[in-house]
Amino acid sequence: MTDLTSNPPQRAQCSRRRTPEYWLYFVPIFFLALPFTSVRWVRDIVNLRTLNVRGPLARAWSEADRITPLIFSA
Helix, strand or coil: CCCCCCCCCCCCCCCCCCCHHHHHHHHHHHHHHHHHHHHHHHHHHHHHHCCCCHHHHHHHHHHHHHHHHHHCCC
């Protein structure tokens, strides 16, 4: 067996930098996604009958974080 307590493997570094241009695109996308994710959040609460779901801010953040790099890759 391998002993990882004394020499753990290196964690991968996040290679993407958050430049001001990135934040310039991220913020409007985040605020545009917020109403849609809020509606989806309420719908999930009603359908699943639980509050154990991610909130609208977390959903909007992940949507903006997913969409913004697509702008830079084009």
